[in-house]
Amino acid sequence: MEISSSSCSVSYWEYLNLIILRPILALSFVFSLLVLGWYLAWKLVLVHVPLVQEIFGLRNKPVKPKPPTRRRLTQFYNTINAHDSTSM
Numbered sequence: 001m002e003i004s005s006s007s008c009s010v011s012y013w014e015y016l017n018l019i020i021l022r023p024i025l026a027l028s029f030v031f032s033l034l035v036l037g038w039y040l041a042w043k044l045v046l047v048h049v050p051l052v053q054e055i056f057g058l059r060n061k062p063v064k065p066k067p068p069t070r071r072r073l074t075q076f077y078n079t080i081n082a083h084d085s086t087s088m
Contacts, residue, residue, distance in 0.1 A: 010018075046052045053059075 047058065
């Protein structure tokens with residue numbers, strides 16, 4: 001009942017896996033999650049923030065001039081008042 005020394009020793013591949021390969025894989029996994037999160041945040045949210053657009057020199061959307069008939073409620077009530085004054 002003698003235990004051989006080779007069964008208790010850690011092989012070279014297991015040692016390499018434990019010391020070098022696993023930390024590299026873990027760090028690359030975390031880094032890839034950070035990059036993916038930043039990319040999604042950039043595409044979905046940050047591109048539309050005016051401060052970020054100004055800092056990174058992104059193209060602003062052209063400002064459309066407001067139409068002169070913008071006050072719909074005021075026009076509506078003015079037409080009602082004009083209609084009431086002519087009917088009296």
